[in-house]
Amino acid sequence: MSLELRNISRSFDGKQAVSNISFSAQPGEIIGILGTSGCGKSTLLRAISGLDSSYNGEIAINGNTTKEIRDTTGFIFQESRLFPWLTVLDNITFGLKGNKQDKIIRAKQYLEHVGLKECGELYPRQLSGGMAQRVAIARALVTSPEILLLDEPFSALDAFTKMQLQDLLLNIWKTYQSTIILVTHDIDEAIYLCNRIIILRGQPGKIDKEIEIKEPHPRDRGSKQLVEYKAKILDSLDLNKPSVKTS
């Protein structure tokens, strides 16, 4: 499933949030959109998802440029956004259509996949933050989306849970080979997960740089190559300079 953005611009009340963004994603690619806050990363993702349709430009998924929500995309938000009145299992089957028995079997399979086999009958209030986000991941995956959109999905989690879930995401990606667009402000996360990182800068946000990360998965979080990539990204965000001065 290929994704192509052509000259996407979006303004809110006359003020431009992003301008002239164009890029394309190959099937099965993990693309990271990295940038400081306020440069329009989430705006871009909402446009791709179809939740926001008041943008200029074209977004083509497999050549189709409709501005509506498509059932081939899944969205994982920063918060888990589970429905508090549904059990974990019902939350996962929420978006599924068809026979109830089949839905439950399918949901259980994905629940096991995210490591929460025993938790199907719990209510969201009984879950920890990491567990809730796992359920959200299962809920987004259960419809077999070909494009998975993630909006800072792990930013509210502690460092350890975050790493666990990043690995979980990679596992899932390996199994389902979906195209992933990951919005993040966490440089380490982007380097660890993505095949390509698109750096947005400025207000309105524009594409500043594209960095390809050729290291094969799984990657070593502490490896020299990744550190070099990090230095490169920090440089391009002008974040490396103060430390150079002081040292």
Add this chain to the structure above:
Amino acid sequence: MAKHEGEIASSALVTNRTRGKKIRQVKTDFSGGKVIILGSVLPILLVIVWEILSRMGVFPAYQLPAPTTIIETIREMAQDGTLWTHIGVTTFRVFAGFALGTIVAIILGSFVGFYKKAEQIFDPMIQAFRSIPSLAWVPLFILWMGIGEPSKITMIAVGVFFPVYLNIVSGIMGVDRKLIEVGKMYGLNTFHLIRKVILPASLPSFLVGLRSGLGLGWMFVVAAELMGASQGLGYLLVLGQNTLSPEIIIASIILFAIIGKLSDWVLKLVEKRTLQWQDSLIKS
């Protein structure tokens, strides 16, 4: 899977915590029993003192009869069957008015909650009507519909309408936009969005409205029956006043208290059943 062990351990922790909560709940239930005993000491004492003072003739019987006299009055009415008619008639009026008021509130409240245009059209007028003390309608309703059942039921329905309406509207308007977005992401159309996201999300507020509506319903049935009725607990109040028998008045008051509490308890049970997913259960 080994990677998830930490998470699973933390999940075990969560279940342990809920188990702990359950144990604590059982404990509070025990202390709840104690609280009930503690809370009923004073009323029982007062009733005993009242009985003794009445028997001693401190309170004249034509003003404040002894508790036993009141119980005897209720028993007599129960025996000749009039008690059940009175209770039945009053309860019927409350529930008919409650149902009518609730249905109208649901229809109008949903419209106003869902459609901005409907809000702009209806809400200012409804808010204006709300500032009229509902009892002020009584003469008008009697003039329009006579002294029979329709005017009484309409009266009660008006009282029930406002709290239910207000809570439905604020419930629908307060639904988390983020949850609606999730529904949209799954391609739900407006109808399904309402049924699967907005209604369940606004249910807690709706139930609060129902309970306060029912409370007002009981208040208004007294008003309606005081205005003129030949049956019902409110009629007993008037009858007691006219025949100088305070025991009938007090008996009626006690019956009101019991039935009102019972009906509220039923609603509370419904609330507990349907809202078991909520973090903070009902405080009552």
